[in-house]
Amino acid sequence: MDNLTFGPVVSRRFGVSLGVDLSPHAKQCNFDCLYCELSPAKPVDRAIDVPQANAYLEAIVCALEKYPQADYITLTANGEPTLYPYLEELVVGIKSLHVKQKLLILSNSATLCNANIARILSTIDVVKLSLDAADEKTFKRLDRPFKGLHVKDIIASIEAFSRMYCGTLVLEVLVVKGVNDTEAAFDCLNAAIGRIQPARVDVGTIARPPAYQVEGVDVVTLHALAARITGVPVSVAQNASYAQKHDFDEVGLMALLDKRPQSMDDVKYSFSSRSQILLKGLVSRGKVRMQTVAGMDFYRV
Numbered sequence: 318m319d320n321l322t323f324g325p326v327v328s329r330r331f332g333v334s335l336g337v338d339l340s341p342h343a344k345q346c347n348f349d350c351l352y353c354e355l356s357p358a359k360p361v362d363r364a365i366d367v368p369q370a371n372a373y374l375e376a377i378v379c380a381l382e383k384y385p386q387a388d389y390i391t392l393t394a395n396g397e398p399t400l401y402p403y404l405e406e407l408v409v410g411i412k413s414l415h416v417k418q419k420l421l422i423l424s425n426s427a428t429l430c431n432a433n434i435a436r437i438l439s440t441i442d443v444v445k446l447s448l449d450a451a452d453e454k455t456f457k458r459l460d461r462p463f464k465g466l467h468v469k470d471i472i473a474s475i476e477a478f479s480r481m482y483c484g485t486l487v488l489e490v491l492v493v494k495g496v497n498d499t500e501a502a503f504d505c506l507n508a509a510i511g512r513i514q515p516a517r518v519d520v521g522t523i524a525r526p527p528a529y530q531v532e533g534v535d536v537v538t539l540h541a542l543a544a545r546i547t548g549v550p551v552s553v554a555q556n557a558s559y560a561q562k563h564d565f566d567e568v569g570l571m572a573l574l575d576k577r578p579q580s581m582d583d584v585k586y587s588f589s590s591r592s593q594i595l596l597k598g599l600v601s602r603g604k605v606r607m608q609t610v611a612g613m614d615f616y617r618v
């Protein structure tokens with residue numbers, strides 16, 4: 318039973334999280350992403366080699382007794398968690414535990430076209446969906462999906478999900494050098510994100526050894542690309558030693574926050590000391606407010 322849950326894992330974006338691995342024996346995924354941390358594997362459209370939901374519920378109860386401080390129970394997998402055939406039974410079972418932890422699922426979005434999966438996900442507190450590209454060519458090259466999956470259908474299903482979902486929808490974009498690191502790719506993504514209107518977009522790059530011979534981008538490029546996403550809070554994976562410090566006057570700062578809410582890390586790593594003091598003053602005068610999105614605090618007007 319030991320490998321059904323893992324952690325708790327501490328992350329900047331979701332705090333303390335107890336992981337639940339819905340494919341503990343083998344990689345079972347409908348994508349075969351270039352950047353995957355798991356070994357390459359042919360994409361599949363179902364997970365067959367899986368434990369029963371009851372085994373997970375027992376493991377979760379045990380783990381929460383040991384780690385009651387967790388903020389989230391995170392459904393993830395060595396692969397795609399929505400391929401788990403007993404997902405509904407598991408989600409209903411976790412909800413019936415009435416624990417204080419929020420339920421989070423990390424999915425690659427591809428199964429949202431299935432109305433039953435969309436319905437199950439709509440009962441989960443926080444849904445984090447990957448969307449690495451909005452054009453078919455880049456999507457196919459980067460995510461290497463199971464046959465018959467098309468990014469325009471996936472985007473349409475995320476849009477439909479966003480309209481009916483009452484929880485917190487977070488999108489994640491992972492940037493790979495030479496694949497989806499162009500302004501054109503991000504402008505295309507931004508158009509899709511504008512229609513989806515997620516609560517937050519997380520932008521990151523390769524941080525661990527990938528399945529294939531690909532590389533991440535540097536933090537300056539990551540910030541420049543993330544800046545092309547407008548109108549929603551964006552969280553960029555930071556590296557304190559590389560980020561540039563920016564100095565703002567009040568007009569410049571208000572214009573920035575109007576266009577792009579800034580996370581606490583954005584402020585810590587990329588604002589000059591003078592700008593940080595100016596921001597505090599704007600908060601105390603009520604000109605800037607704080608908004609919490611899926612555990613992350615943002616400054617916005």
Ligand code: SF4
Binds near residue numbers: 346348350354394397
């Ligand atoms: S969706 Fe996730 S698990 Fe599946 S191949 Fe891509 S990175 Fe790996």
